[in-house]
Amino acid sequence: MSLEIDMAITAFSGAAALTSLCVLFVMLGTINPYHRPEVPSLGALAVIFVATYVVSETHDIEFGLDALRFTLIEGALAIIRILPPAFVLLTAMLLRTSFRKRPEDPLLALLESESGSV
Amino acid sequence: MSPWALQVWLGFALCTIGIGMHRTGPAFSRHRFGAPVAMLGLALMLVHTHEPPEPEVGLVLSMVDSLWVAPAVFGFALVLMGAPLYWKARPATLLAGWPLVAVAWYIAYPSIAGTSLTDFLTALIALLGVALALVVFALCVRTAERMVPPEDETEPLTEREKRYVESVLKRHLGGESDES
Numbered sequence: 323m324s325l326e327i328d329m330a331i332t333a334f335s336g337a338a339a340l341t342s343l344c345v346l347f348v349m350l351g352t353i354n355p356y357h358r359p360e361v362p363s364l365g366a367l368a369v370i371f372v373a374t375y376v377v378s379e380t381h382d383i384e385f386g387l388d389a390l391r392f393t394l395i396e397g398a399l400a401i402i403r404i405l406p407p408a409f410v411l412l413t414a415m416l417l418r419t420s421f422r423k424r425p426e427d428p429l430l431a432l433l434e435s436e437s438g439s440v
Numbered sequence: 441m442s443p444w445a446l447q448v449w450l451g452f453a454l455c456t457i458g459i460g461m462h463r464t465g466p467a468f469s470r471h472r473f474g475a476p477v478a479m480l481g482l483a484l485m486l487v488h489t490h491e492p493p494e495p496e497v498g499l500v501l502s503m504v505d506s507l508w509v510a511p512a513v514f515g516f517a518l519v520l521m522g523a524p525l526y527w528k529a530r531p532a533t534l535l536a537g538w539p540l541v542a543v544a545w546y547i548a549y550p551s552i553a554g555t556s557l558t559d560f561l562t563a564l565i566a567l568l569g570v571a572l573a574l575v576v577f578a579l580c581v582r583t584a585e586r587m588v589p590p591e592d593e594t595e596p597l598t599e600r601e602k603r604y605v606e607s608v609l610k611r612h613l614g615g616e617s618d619e620s
Contacts, residue, residue: 347457
C-alpha cells in the first residue's frame, strides 16, 4: 500500500479508536443510577479493538498493548492537525456572532405577556 | 509500559473524565469538580520529570506546540459570553476576548500557514473516523434504550410545577445574566 493510504487508514482508525476511548471515559465520569452503559461500552470497545487490529495489520505491528498505544497516539495527532483549520473557521464564526443582533424570542415574549396578565 | 507513558494515559483519562463531569448538570450549575479534574489531567499529561517514551512523547510535544489553543479557548469563551448570543451584548467582555484570540492567532500563524494539503486531508479523514465512532455510540445508545420497556404516560404538570418551570425559564433565559 502507498504511504498516503497507510496514513489515511491510520488517521481514520486512530481517530475512531481515540473517540471511542473518550466515550468510555466520559461514561465513567458521568455515571448515574439511570445509566445503561453496557451496550454503548461494548460498542466503543469493539471500535477500539477493530481499529487497533486494522492499524497493526497496516504497520506490521504485533496486535497488543503497543499497537493500541500507537493507534491512539496516531489518532490524537490526526485530531490535533484539525485544530488550525478549525481555529480559522471558529474565528470567522465568532466574528459574525460578535456583530449580530440578538433575535426576539417568541417564547420569552409569550411568558412576559402571560405573567403580565395574571 | 513505562511509568512515564502511564502518566500520560492517566492524565488523558482524568482530563476526559473531568470534561465529561463538567458537561453534566444544567448549564447554569456545572459539576464543581469537573474543571479541576480536567486541569489536573492536563497537567499530568504535560508536566514530566522524565521524558515519556515513544509514541507518547510525540503526543506531548505536539500538545506543547499547540499551546496557542489556551489563549484561543479563553478568548473564544470571553467572546461567547460578551456576544449577544445567550443574553444581551457585553462590550467589555467582548473586547477582552478578541485580544486573546489575536494572541492565539499570532502564535498559531506559523502552524496555520504551514498546513499542507496532505495535513488538511488527513484531518478530514480523522474527522470521518470521529464521526464513525460517534455513530456507533449513538446506535448502541438507541439499542440500549429500545431494550427498556416503555413507561406509563406521565401526568400533566400541576399549576405549582408550571409556575416553577416558568420561573426557571425566566431566570435563565430572560435575557439577563445572573450576575447583572
